[in-house]
Amino acid sequence: MRRYSTEIIFLFPLLAYLLGFTLIPIGHATILAFSDPWSGAFPSLASFENIFGHFQFKEAVFNTLFITVVGLSLELVLGLGLALLLLERFRGRKFFRALMLLPLGIPTIVVASNMRYLFDTNGFLNEVLYRLGMIEVPLNWMGGGIQTLFSLVVADMWKVTPLVMLILLAGLESIPREVLEAAEIDGASYARRLRFILLPLLKPFITMALIIRGIDAFRIFELPLALTGQTVRVMATYSFFEYREFGNVHTSAASAAILMVMILIAIGVYLKVVKQREIMA
Amino acid sequence: MRRFVFLILLVFAVIFILAPVYLMVKISLSPPAEILREHPSLGMEGITFKHWSTILSAGQIWAPLRKSLTVAVMSVVLSLLLGIPGAYALSRLPFKLSSAILLFIFLSRMIPEIEIALPISITFIRIGLLDTDLGLTLAHALRILPIVTWILVSSFKTIPRDLEDAAFVDGCGKVRSLLTIMVPLALPGIAVAAIFGFLGSWDEFTYAVYLAIAKKTLPLVVYYYINRASFFLASAYATVITIPVIIVTYSLQKYLKAEYLAGAVKS
Numbered sequence: 001m002r003r004y005s006t007e008i009i010f011l012f013p014l015l016a017y018l019l020g021f022t023l024i025p026i027g028h029a030t031i032l033a034f035s036d037p038w039s040g041a042f043p044s045l046a047s048f049e050n051i052f053g054h055f056q057f058k059e060a061v062f063n064t065l066f067i068t069v070v071g072l073s074l075e076l077v078l079g080l081g082l083a084l085l086l087l088e089r090f091r092g093r094k095f096f097r098a099l100m101l102l103p104l105g106i107p108t109i110v111v112a113s114n115m116r117y118l119f120d121t122n123g124f125l126n127e128v129l130y131r132l133g134m135i136e137v138p139l140n141w142m143g144g145g146i147q148t149l150f151s152l153v154v155a156d157m158w159k160v161t162p163l164v165m166l167i168l169l170a171g172l173e174s175i176p177r178e179v180l181e182a183a184e185i186d187g188a189s190y191a192r193r194l195r196f197i198l199l200p201l202l203k204p205f206i207t208m209a210l211i212i213r214g215i216d217a218f219r220i221f222e223l224p225l226a227l228t229g230q231t232v233r234v235m236a237t238y239s240f241f242e243y244r245e246f247g248n249v250h251t252s253a254a255s256a257a258i259l260m261v262m263i264l265i266a267i268g269v270y271l272k273v274v275k276q277r278e279i280m281a
Numbered sequence: 282m283r284r285f286v287f288l289i290l291l292v293f294a295v296i297f298i299l300a301p302v303y304l305m306v307k308i309s310l311s312p313p314a315e316i317l318r319e320h321p322s323l324g325m326e327g328i329t330f331k332h333w334s335t336i337l338s339a340g341q342i343w344a345p346l347r348k349s350l351t352v353a354v355m356s357v358v359l360s361l362l363l364g365i366p367g368a369y370a371l372s373r374l375p376f377k378l379s380s381a382i383l384l385f386i387f388l389s390r391m392i393p394e395i396e397i398a399l400p401i402s403i404t405f406i407r408i409g410l411l412d413t414d415l416g417l418t419l420a421h422a423l424r425i426l427p428i429v430t431w432i433l434v435s436s437f438k439t440i441p442r443d444l445e446d447a448a449f450v451d452g453c454g455k456v457r458s459l460l461t462i463m464v465p466l467a468l469p470g471i472a473v474a475a476i477f478g479f480l481g482s483w484d485e486f487t488y489a490v491y492l493a494i495a496k497k498t499l500p501l502v503v504y505y506y507i508n509r510a511s512f513f514l515a516s517a518y519a520t521v522i523t524i525p526v527i528i529v530t531y532s533l534q535k536y537l538k539a540e541y542l543a544g545a546v547k548s
Contacts, residue, residue, distance in 0.1 A: 006455040007370035014367030014430065015382070021397065021423045022389050028400035082294055088287060096291065098531065102298055105530030107484030109500040109507075110519040114301035117308055117316075117512050124304055127321055158301060190283075219393045222486045226507045236395050240490070243399055256396045267391055274384075 026260070032253035047254035051242075057255060060238035063149060063224075064259075067234065068217040071153045072210060078157065079164030079209070080202075084194075086165070087172050101166070103159050112226035115155040116142075119227070144231045152232065155223050160216065164209045171205030172198065204277060211270045218262050235259045305523070309333065309516040316512060332513040341502075342521070349498045351414050353482040356421035357475050360429045363422070364474065368433030369459050383434065390427045397423070398491035405492060412494050420488035425481035429474045436470020437463060473533060480526055 036044035051057040086097050103111070118124045119141035126138040141151045175198065183193050199206075221236040230241055235255060243252035308316060312329045315322045336342045371379040401420060402411060410416030440463060448458050464471070486500045493501060499522050506515035 004370075004374060007373050010366035010370035010455075010459075011374075011382070014363045014426070017363050018386060018389055018423070018426060021401075021419070022392065025397045025400040025404075026392070028404070029396055032400065032403075081290070085287070085290055085294060090287075096295070098534065099295065100298060101530070101534070102302065102527070105523075105527045106302065107486075107500065107519075107522050107526060109484070109486045109503050110305065110523050111301065113503050113507050113512075113515040113519040114305045116507050116510075116515070117304055118301060120510075120512075122317070122319060122321060124300075124321070124323070127323060130320070131323070158297070215391050219395075221393075221395065225490070226504050229508070236393060239395050239399070243402075249399070249403060252399055256393065256399055259393050260396045263391060263393055267388055271388075 029253045029256055029260075032249050033257040034254075035250060037248065037250040047250040051251050051254055054251075056233060057238055060233045060235050060255070061258075063232055064218060064220070064234045064236075066149050067153055067156065067220060068214060070149075071156055071217055072213055074153065075157050075161050075164050075213060076206065076209065079161050079168055082161065082165040083168040083172055084198075086169055097169075101162050103162050106159065108159060108222045109226060111155060111159045112223050115151070115158070115223070116227055119151045119155075142228060142231070144228075148228055148232050152220075152224055152227060155227060156217070156220060159223075160213060164213060167205055167209040167212075168202060171202045175201050204273075207273055211266060211273060215263055215266045215270070218259060218266065235262075305516050305519055308512050309520050311513070313513065332517045336514060336517050336521075342518070345497050345499045345502045346521075348414060348417075348493070348496055349483060349500075352417045352421055352498065353479045355414065355418040356425060356482045357429075357478045359418060359422040360426045360478050361471065361475060364426060364429045364433050365464065365471070366459065368430050369437050369463055371430070371434045372437035379434075383431065386427050386430055390424075394424075394487040395491075398488050402491040411492060412496055417489060417492050417498070420492055421482040421485055424485055424488065425478040428481060429478045432470060432474040432477060433467070436467045436473070439470075440466050476529055476533065480529055484522060484526060
């Protein structure tokens with residue numbers, strides 16, 4: 001250990017900063033969540049009882065889970081589709097690959113601004129659908145209900161599918177081309193090659209993409225805040241509005257704590273998968 | 282036939298990717314009459330620079346631009362001050378220990394930001410840091426430290442150890458070696474880390490919405506105009522934020538490794 005004493009001194013400020021700005025706030029938030037809003041008594045479950053009685057909180061939990069499950073499924077299908085497209089050998093492949101990564105370079109709040117117009121009642125999507133003769137009267141995308149959740153999923157998908165695509169493309173490119181060519185020569189159809197060769201070999205990458213994206217989907221904040229505000233809340237924006245609109249730090253901290261626990265579970269799963277991969281490697 | 286299906290899918294993919302960005306540019310350049318009516322135009326009709334001159338000449342943009350730039354620069358400086366010695370140490374520690382620490386640093390980013398932002402905004406009210414450049418800088422440094430550290434560690438690792446060992450033999454201490462040998466050699470990596478750190482602060486929203494109330498950063502101004510359904514100003518400001526991010530993302534694309542984005546700390 002003596003050998004590394006200088007290194008430890010070098011490392012100390014960095015770790016102290018990260019730990020200090022992580023553990024102290026989390027401790028503070030946990031105390032807030034378990035304190036009684038009126039008497040300040042600790043520990044108390046009053047705030048949790050309070051939010052479990054809010055139908056808005058139950059809605060927020062449902063919305064968060066809906067966006068996670070539906071969003072992840074669609075992102076995976078689309079990301080795999082895009083990755084398969086880019087696996088083909090064609091002229092301009094590099095250019096298209098760069099183009100597909102464009103959303104990664106667009107700040108999320110900017111995505112929200114663009115999607116706000118896309119999904120407006122007099123917006124771009126309704127006009128396109130109208131001109132294609134698919135609708136007569138404009139649809140109210142942002143007014144709440146299932147179509148609003150879908151709009152949020154699409155907005156989030158636009159931003160993050162390239163990331164899923166990158167992870168899956170890395171996986172696809174790690175499969176030797178000879179394997180696929182051999183199957184092709186043996187007369188296996190594209191669908192069969194996909195089903196029996198590509199997908200099984202891709203499984204670790206799919207798992208990784210699902211967990212990384214799952215953690216982000218639980219935390220989704222900017223898009224629902226900017227696009228749907230208090231009309232459609234997710235867990236993170238519920239917590240924000242409890243604090244900012246209703247000035248209740250205790251219910252805000254309680255809902256953040258529930259979100260935190262969900263994410264810790266997901267991180268636990270992530271670590272388990274990473275460990276398994278290390279053993280396999 | 283297969284080629285045809287492939288082409289159709291490619292075209293759809295390109296439209297899906299480009300449409301929202303096209304809309305942003307279009308709206309920031311469209312006269313309101315083209316947009317705010319029952320059937321808005323789809324193409325670029327009647328280009329106007331009115332919205333741009335509004336945000337530039339009315340001077341609304343300067344205060345948030347100043348705040349965004351100040352906070353970004355300050356948080357990059359802070360994260361380099363903490364990150365350079367830390368990353369140097371990580372690149373020298375035994376592999377198992379350093380990868381465990383890097384994994385921990387990476388995982389700290391997965392904690393929901395609201396769980397951190399809520400208590401620190403309460404504390405910052407008490408100690409007078411709410412709505413200040415310094416307060417937001419402290420939070421943004423927390424956000425960008427993982428990527429800054431990660432880039433720095435990988436650039437320190439590429440520097441051959443022999444260079445340093447020779448210096449140690451000549452009696453050079455670790456601190457001097459870091460300052461006179463490692464930092465100059467790692468300068469390109471430090472620059473990349475600084476640029477990505479800058480962007481991480483430049484487009485940050487969550488901490489900003491908790492910690493900046495009256496003095497807004499650029500992303501908060503976009504949020505403000507989205508809330509008022511003011512498409513034109515929201516799009517113009519959104520374009521201002523986006524341009525540097527796109528330029529950097531594309532010019533530094535080779536550093537945008539899937540592994541980092543995916544979080545698998547490379548062995």
